[in-house]
Amino acid sequence: MSITDEEFFHRLYGLIKDVYATMQRSLHPTIFRGQGRIVETIAHHPNCSQREIAKIAHVKPGSLTEVLERLEKGGYISRLRDSKDRRVIRVNLTQQGEEFRQDLIARRRQFGTMLLHDVSDDERQQFVAVLDKMEKQLRILAREGNDQE
Numbered sequence: 001m002s003i004t005d006e007e008f009f010h011r012l013y014g015l016i017k018d019v020y021a022t023m024q025r026s027l028h029p030t031i032f033r034g035q036g037r038i039v040e041t042i043a044h045h046p047n048c049s050q051r052e053i054a055k056i057a058h059v060k061p062g063s064l065t066e067v068l069e070r071l072e073k074g075g076y077i078s079r080l081r082d083s084k085d086r087r088v089i090r091v092n093l094t095q096q097g098e099e100f101r102q103d104l105i106a107r108r109r110q111f112g113t114m115l116l117h118d119v120s121d122d123e124r125q126q127f128v129a130v131l132d133k134m135e136k137q138l139r140i141l142a143r144e145g146n147d148q149e
Contacts, residue, residue, distance in 0.1 A: 023111055034059070038067050039101050042077060042093050049088045050079075076100050 041057045042048070048056070054064045068091065071077045076097035082088035093101065116124070 019115070023108070026107065026111055034063075034067050035071060036104050038064065038071065039076065039093065039097060039104065042091055043098070043101055046092050047090050049082070049090060051088075053091060071097070074100075 038053065038057060038059075041053055045053065045056060050064060050068065051061060053068075054061045057064065059067075068077060068079065072079055074096075075094060077091055078094055079089050079091050082090055119127075
């Protein structure tokens with residue numbers, strides 16, 4: 001039986017949406033949308049300014065401020081004004097923030113293991129091969145789109 005492009009993308013988008021929603025619910029009882037990604041960004045870029053974090057994480061500064069306020073209130077990050085430029089606020093994970101991050105990493109691994117429980121190594125390799133082909137085509141389409149601008 002042949003699968004149409006429409007059905008393929010409907011199933012793919014549905015899977016992505018369901019994986020994301022289920023993962024969000026199972027990761028941590030106190031996590032809000034976007035917090036995990038921001039915690040990872042801060043962990044990999046310690047002592048960055050809020051503006052730098054927003055740029056790296058591809059979020060609007062106003063949206064980032066809201067997430068950072070929640071993280072700070074939860075004791076996961078500290079925000080301090082830069083001693084050389086008081087307009088700049090530097091952000092770092094606290095010990096509690098690093099523990100939170102490690103818990104998220106462990107929960108992600110556990111979730112991935114459960115999700116892929118019945119998927120064989122051959123099926124994983126085939127799936128990744130399909131993703132690689134789609135990614136290659138996507139890069140070609142992105143280049144063509146940039147050429148037309």
